[in-house]
Amino acid sequence: MSRHDDIKLLRVNYLRGPNMWTYRPVLETWLDLGALEDYPSNKVPGFTDRLTAALPALAEHHCGVGERGGFLQRLVEGTWMGHVLEHVVIELLNLASMPTGFGQTRSTSQHGVYRMVFRARDEQVARQALAEGHALLMAVINDEPTDVAAAVERVRDKVDDCYLGPSTAAIVAAATDRRIPHIRLNDGNLVQLGHGARQRRIWTAETDMTSAIAEGIARDKDLTKDLLKAVGVPVPAGSVVKNADEAWEAADDLGLPVVVKPSDGNHGRGVTLDLKKREDIAAAFEVAERHGSEVLVERYIPGNEHRLLVVGGQVVAAARGDEAWVTGDGKHTVEELVELQINSDPRRGTTEEFPLNRLDIAEDAVIQLDLQRQGLSATAVPAAGQRVLIQRNGNVAIDCTDEMHPDVAFQVSLAARTIGLDIAGVDLVTSDISKPLHETGGAIVEVNAGPGLLMHLKPAAGNPQPVGQAIIDHLFSSDETGRIPIVGITASTGGNNIARLVAWLLHLNGRHVGLSCSDGLFLGNRRVEHRRGARWEAAHRLLMNRGVDAVVAESNAGVILQDGLAYDRCAVGVVCDMGGLGTLDDHDIRTEDQLFKVLRTQVDVVLSDGVAVLNAAEPRLVEMAELSDGEVLFYALDGSNAAITAHRAKGGRAVFLRSGAAVLAQGQGETAGANIDALLQRFAAAGIATDAQTLLAAVAAAWALHISPELISAGADTFVPALTH
Known part of the structure; x- marks a missing residue:
């Protein structure tokens, strides 16, 4: 079989927001199949068998058939290689623990050229998956060696590098x-x-x-103990020491056994437990000194270490640690036994996805000290049946939330509140968390800021706890969504005038408005950037601005095709016209049906309690009404427009022109609104071209935001079209 030339990736574009394909970010790739346009999957000998051998889980892909095995059916019947590449990339992402269910491949007006998209949470991960999928597909087509495991590992490495922890x-x-x-x-x-x-x-x-301040206190373990002790929270007695001799003196005063640890360490580094001999305390001092600025000697509290998560003053999860032991066989060294009996556990690994850590004796001085105390080293060979302690209370990852006594929860919550942390990981040692601390002699040994959540999300044993939900409930009350009113305006012309007038009316309504439009980027009435602001980046900057409590963002079909919308949902979505076709050839948008799919994006993102504002004079825009999750508000110059008449008959809202003024109608009721003729004259005087229909769109958008007709009218009378800043 002669070798097929590679599929050409003509361009790769990351759509960062809602787009014509889906609500979510996607990677869009233009593919030129070349000669492979004449070789669908059923015409390449052995292709389907080789592909399914390399990626057997493709049998689970439904594809357009809508059921398991659907994609395999398409392969057997014959499907083009652009479509195959879509599924190969999706499967690589699935195997790399970045599940992706969405993808589409569509032909373009050019022979053999396709647009292929797939869901992409992160651009760099998506680009890596595309590169690996492309190489793998060409190898399968040409019956060349493949290494799926290596490809998946490279994608997974990119996930680890780029995605959220x-x-x-x-x-x-x-x-x-x-x-x-x-x-x-x-x-x-x-x-x-x-x-x-x-x-x-x-x-x-x-x-x-x-x-x-609370974080600073938590880093100082001695200060933390003093504050906790002052409010009655049980803590181990102890003191700061400056050298090994002082460590021994402190241990003698406290009574053996003791714990030696750094005063400002974290994650348990440098902490050595259950010390009874002077030489062991001296060695532990050296280890602790390497991990912190000062060294603490504390009374040893017998029992298991526990980590309790406090969120907003409430204990929401608890996990218990356990000792790690190996049993000698008279043949293997301690280091080898650790690999065979501990690190072989599939729950252990070196990344955050594993609930238990791999143990590395060479890198852990505390483990080395514990081995020395048992008369052993990493290279020693324990006798058959001899139990060797490797780690005390390591890997706090056994869920025990349901076992926790209410008094323990109270003491832990008090500890977090005393330090002043809204989210805290509280380390507690007790022999039985189901009993009050005064019964077990337990104590709180540390309070930590920025605690890890993995032990509660993915415990080595027990039930996962909804700690992410607890944190969100702490940050947002039950009726809060963190959203501000966003008005999205999609127009081929005049969008800037609509956007500026809507922003002005919002300003008069008491909002601190951010505006991105063709005239620039505005904060309130101040233009902060003169270059064209009808861009994804400009609107996105406004969403990040903590001084903004409403955003008005202009876009057009080109912006949606190039980047997607800057917001996931909006309170008001305005679509003004079906213009701009001649400017979209680069995106292969050449027909009204294609343009409709692009422009509907603005309607698709309207919230269920929001409003889609549509030009009733455009029949294709009237069709978009059924796509809105929220209310629909029509506008047009002619109040007798058929769409408006039918909409009002159902009690719907509409805005139209009568005798030079806007009329705000709901059902059969009408309210006189803004003086459009006077506003048009002010635009003309400022040398700015616009028309009455454009201004009606702005009035309709303001009314959709529940701005009163009286304020809309007053705002239209005071709006200054000229840009003075």
Whole structure:
């Protein structure tokens, strides 16, 4: 078989917001199949068998058939390679733990050229998956060697590099369940939840309510103990020491056994437990000193270590640690036994997706000390049946939330409130969490800011806890969504005039308005950027601005095709016309039906309690009314327009022109509105071209925002069309 030339990737574009394909971000790729246009899947010998051998889970893909095995049916019947590439990429993402269910492939007006899209949570991950899928597909087509595992690993590595960590992802997922939008603010885990003035921010499990003073206190373990002791929370006695000799003196005063740890360490680093000998305490001092600025010696509290998560003053999850042991066989070294008996556990790994950590004796000085205390080293060979302690209370990952005694929850909550943390990980040692601490002699040993959530989300044993939901409920009350009013205006011409008038009316209604339109970027009445603002980036900047409590954003079909919309949903979506076809050839949009699919995006994102504002004089826009999740408000110059008449008969709202003034009608009721003729004259005097229909769209959008007819009228009378800033 002669080798087929590679499918050409003509262009790859990341659509960052709602688009003609879907509500969510996608990677759009233009493909030129070349000679493969004449070789669908059933005409390449052995292709289907080789592909399904490489990716057996393709049998689960429904495809257009709508049932399991649907895609395999298409392969056997014959489908084009652009469609096959879509499914290969989706399957690679699934295998890399980035599940993706959406994809589409459509032909263009050019022979052999297709547009293929797939759901893409992260652009870099999507581009990596596309590259791997492309290479894999060509290898299968040409009957060349493939390495699916290596391809999946490369995609997974990109996921680990680029995507949110599991703790942050859980919080964001909980926000999404509440319909709260989010914006990622950096390449790490800094995320904005909500928009504008109603936003909150998280950085993993820290929030914009987390006190910097409280974080500083939590880092100082000695100060933390003093404050907890002052309010009656049980803590282990202890003191700060400056050298190994002082450590021994402190241990002698406290009574053996003791714990030696850094005063400002974290994640348990440098903490050595149950010390009874002077030489062991001296060695532990050296380890602790490497991990913190000061060293603490504390009375040892017998029992298991527990981590309790406090959110907004309430304990929402608890996990218990356990000791790690190996049993000798007289053949293998301690290091080998750790690999065979501990690290072989599939729950252990080096990344955050694993609830238990791999143990590395060479890298863990505390494990080395514990082995020395047992007279062993990593290379020692324990006798058959000899039990060797490797780690004390490591991997706090056994859920015990339901076992917690109310008094324990009270003491832990008090500890977090005393330090001043809104979210805290409280470390507690007790022999039985189902009993009060005064009965078990338990104590709180640390309070930590920015706690990890994985132990509660994916425990090694027990039930996962909805900690992401608890954090979202802490940040937003039950009736809050973090949303501000967003008005999206899609027009081929005049959108800037509509946007500016709507922004002015919102301003008069008491809003701090951000506006992005063709005239620039505005905050209130001040133009902060002169270059064209009808862009994704400009509107997106407004959504991030904490001083903005309403946004008006102009776009057109080209913006939607190039980037998608900057917002996931809007309160009001305005679609003004079906113009612009001659400017969209680069996107292969050449017919009204194609343009309709692009423009409907603005209607698709209207909230269920929002309003779609549509030009009733455009029959294709009238068709969009049934696509709106919210109310529909029609506007047109002629109040006897058939669509308006039918809409009013059903009690719907409409705006039209009568004797030079806007009429706001609902059902059979009518209210006189803005003086459109006078406003047109002011536009003309300022040298700005516009028309009455454009201004009616702005009046309709303002009314959709529940701005009163009286204020709309007054606002139209005071609006200054000229740009003076």
